[in-house]
Amino acid sequence: MASEFQSRREEEQAMKAAGRMPPGQSLTQKFPVLHYGPVPKFDPATWDLRVFGAVQQEMRWTWDEFQALPTVTVTADIHCVTGWSKFDTTWEGVRFRDFIELFGLTPEARFVIAHAEYGFTTNLPLEVMLEDNVLLAYKYNGAYLEPEHGFPLRLVVPQRYFWKSAKWVRKLEFSPVDKPGFWEQAGYHNEGDPWKEQRHQHRSFF
Numbered sequence: 001m002a003s004e005f006q007s008r009r010e011e012e013q014a015m016k017a018a019g020r021m022p023p024g025q026s027l028t029q030k031f032p033v034l035h036y037g038p039v040p041k042f043d044p045a046t047w048d049l050r051v052f053g054a055v056q057q058e059m060r061w062t063w064d065e066f067q068a069l070p071t072v073t074v075t076a077d078i079h080c081v082t083g084w085s086k087f088d089t090t091w092e093g094v095r096f097r098d099f100i101e102l103f104g105l106t107p108e109a110r111f112v113i114a115h116a117e118y119g120f121t122t123n124l125p126l127e128v129m130l131e132d133n134v135l136l137a138y139k140y141n142g143a144y145l146e147p148e149h150g151f152p153l154r155l156v157v158p159q160r161y162f163w164k165s166a167k168w169v170r171k172l173e174f175s176p177v178d179k180p181g182f183w184e185q186a187g188y189h190n191e192g193d194p195w196k197e198q199r200h201q202h203r204s205f206f
């Protein structure tokens, strides 16, 4: 996408001045690829998305069914715990808040656990997931996601460090209790708010 900025330095200064750069971050104009393990193969004939746990009705969508759901386009800034931020990224997908209307939650639902291919998980409070700009996304800048960026489907949760935006999502669990995910169990912060610089867990051993 064409940038209004002449240089990386200029864009970085502008984002800092606008209060859009969280503490300890710096700008990237590339789109880094970051994940643990291999990029899964996608088979449209067998792929599905499931919801379970504290839901009124457990449900499953095939790739065709999921693509038939209404989508929205969201532009947001993303922040990786390793220090890069990328501004004005544009995603298209199903808004999470609209998505849950399709099956309904039970009153016990307080946390969302995203389950991705190969057992990757990440946990988020339900109230964070209900914000306007949280998507189950399959397009980036108007084109289907690249496999390494999460095709066919990923979470986009801009208000948390980007590790919580699970790529290759297959199941969404609604839980009364929190269940720290893959990176959270590995020592990353449970909340991961970039504005509070919640990068790592500070455990106190007694």
Ligand SMILES: Nc1nc2c(c(=O)[nH]1)N[C@H]1C(S)=C(S)[C@@H](COP(=O)(O)O)O[C@H]1N2
Pocket (backbone or CB within 6 Å): 031, 032, 033, 034, 035, 036, 037, 080, 081, 116, 117, 120, 148, 149, 150, 162, 163, 164, 165, 166, 167, 168
């Ligand atoms: N399934 C899965 N999703 C994942 C990860 C992972 O290891 N596995 N890494 C996360 C991390 S640490 C980041 S920064 C973003 C990177 O997304 P990108 O590769 O599209 O930039 O994906 C997140 N989603």
Ligand SMILES: [Mo]
Pocket (backbone or CB within 6 Å): 034, 080, 081, 082, 162, 163
């Ligand atoms: Mo990350």
